[in-house]
Amino acid sequence: MTKNTKWGYLTNRAAVAIMSICVGLTGLQVQAQGTAIYAGKLFDSSSGKLLENRTVHIVDGRVESVQKGFAKRDREILVDLRDFTVLPGLMDMHSHLTYEFGPQAYMESYTWNPADFTLRGVDAARRTLLAGFTTVRNLGDQDNVTVSLRKAIDAGIVEGPRIYTAGKSIATTGGHADPTNGRRWDLMGNPGPVEGVINGPASAREAVRQRYKEGADLIKITATGGVLSVAKSGQNPQFMMDELEAIVATARDYGLTVAVHAHGKEGMIRAIRAGVDSIEHGTYMDDEVINLMRRNNTWFVPTLMAGEWVTEKSAIEGFLPDIVRPKAATIGPLMLGTFSRAYKRGVKIAFGTDTGVTRHGDNAREFVLMVQGGMAPADAIRSATWHAAQLLQVQDELGSISEGKMADIIAVAGNPLEDISELQRVQFVMKGGKIYKEPSQPAADIFVEPGEPG
Known part of the structure; x- marks a missing residue:
């Protein structure tokens, strides 16, 4: 010996x-x-x-x-x-495995096939796993690519984290996740619930049921404008209350949680009152929103890396489209301060990066930003383990x-x-x-x- x-x-x-x-x-x-x-x-x-x-x-x-x-x-x-x-x-509650943003990202919907996004997802999944993230929520893709990726990982065909995917995000016409934003008139068409675009409670219910049919694990909606979409507003509310209530009620019938992209205050208030499970980004969260989140036990997923990234890129001439650049310059710098206030006030926080905006495999940069924002290191780690498992409702299995x-x-x-x-x-x-x-x-x-x- x-x-x-x-x-x-x-x-x-x-x-x-x-x-x-x-x-x-x-x-x-x-x-x-x-x-x-x-x-x-x-x-x-x-x-x-x-x-x-x-x-x-x-x-x-x-x-x-x-x-x-x-x-x-x-x-x-x-x-x-x-x-x-x-x-x-570790568990990342906000990722986009099939995306990785760069100067050509806006052309990919015209030049890439579903197989191209799939292969990128395979590479991103492996990088994410090797960075220590064994579970992710994938909050939005196209063509059900991450449903297939989830199946391939579960079968041992490729290496990657355990995936809980929302499939295609649900938006309203012209909303943040409307896939035809910014296209010329003859290419816009009129996407509907199958494509993840709704108008009114009936189509909202149909869109949720379509995601269930396609194999999604949860629902993702874009309750306000966003930064990187080719649309003017980054914060306006984009769903009416009856639409939000229809989405949440239908999701509950099918055992699905609801994650909500939201920057603006009014969109957050409507979504929280409708009973959603988590607010992603939450840039313009104020005391009224914080109090409402605490009363409703709504989770907050801050995505500070995305805020840091869009702030940096907004300063580079020509990197972002002209309609996107002012949104990035305005919203990005506010996100760390919002996180600090929410943490001090006791809002429930789960770890999420919005990786896909940033590089896959760099997810742990979020911990550094959280600590810079005043969070204790132990709480930051718990947000990506103990608390993330609670948000996913898998605390008996993971965390x-x-x-x-x-x-x-x-x-x-x-x-x-x-x-x-x-x-x-x-x-x-x-x-x-x-x-x-x-x-x-x-x-x-x-x-x-x-x-x-x-």
């Missing part, structure tokens, strides 16, 4: 390395009876505290138990993360490293409660008990052969 001070006890190192190369980690896990993770520090997302010296036992993709001290069972594979901080897999939950686990080298930017340098990623990323060491340096003592 030899001793490697960083990774633990090793025997037959060469044999284990050869086995790892030949059959891979999956092969080793099949021969073993579960996995044990030694965590030097473990973030307890239920309390926001760091626990020391814990062993996480994983069987069939789920956490079987978490115990004090280091104690590997016979025939378990050991993942030795004693020098790391171990956390639940913490707890007995019976899915084994979605990440690790970083430092202490993110002292330096939140550590979450931008994730070293280890496990989703559903399968390892997708490990520290840059040979396999034999990290994994102890099944049956060897810890």
Whole structure:
């Protein structure tokens, strides 16, 4: 028996390395009876505290138990993360896996096929997973691409996070998610509920039912104008109360939650009163809106990275269309201040980035901005774990490293409660008990052969 001070006890190192190369980690896990993770520090997302010296036992993709001290069972594979901080897999509640904004983004609807967006989504999904985000809500796409991507990931065909998708966002004619905004007259047409554009309660109900038919997990609506759409207003209300009430009531019938893009105050007030689950962006949120959100237990998903990005790009001549640029310059700089006020007033906050506006894989930049806005690092991490699971209504399955939950686990080298930017340098990623990323060491340096003592 030899001793490697960083990774633990090793025997037959060469044999284990050869086995790892030949059959891979999956092969080793099949021969073993579960996995044990030694965590030097473990973030307890239920309390926001760091626990020391814990062993996480994983069987069939789920956490079987978490115990004090280091104690590997016979025939378990050991993942030795004693020098790391171990956390639940991170969850991004506002992403767009099939988009990644750039100067040519406005031409893609004319020049790209659904397959092009699909392939981008495959790449974005893998980058997102390797950045430590094991679950995302995808809030808007075209052609049901993320429904197919979700199925491919679940089947193990491609690598990516667990996806909860809204499919096509629902808008009103000319609204933020009307896909024909900015087109010339003969290309505008008259999109309807199938395309995600409604006018009146009847078509609102039809649009929700269409999303259900297509396999969406939730509903996304654009209750106000937006920044990047080719339309004049970034904040005007764009749904009437009867339309919003029809959407929420129909979504409830089908077991779907409702996420709401909203910048302007009046649009937020209408949506909250209609009973939606979350407000995304929330730029012009004031005390009246905050009080209403608290009374209705409405979640806030801030998307600070998007605000930072549009502010930067609005200063670049020609990067954004002329109709978009003033909206970006006005709305972007306000978002951090809104977040700070909402956090101090006790609004429920779940982590979301609007990635797709920004680069996929850079999602953890949001943590840095949240802390800059006054949020405690532990609360920022809880927003992407414990609270995100509550928003998704999957708290029995995800959001913490707890007995019976899915084994979605990440690790970083430092202490993110002292330096939140550590979450931008994730070293280890496990989703559903399968390892997708490990520290840059040979396999034999990290994994102890099944049956060897810890």
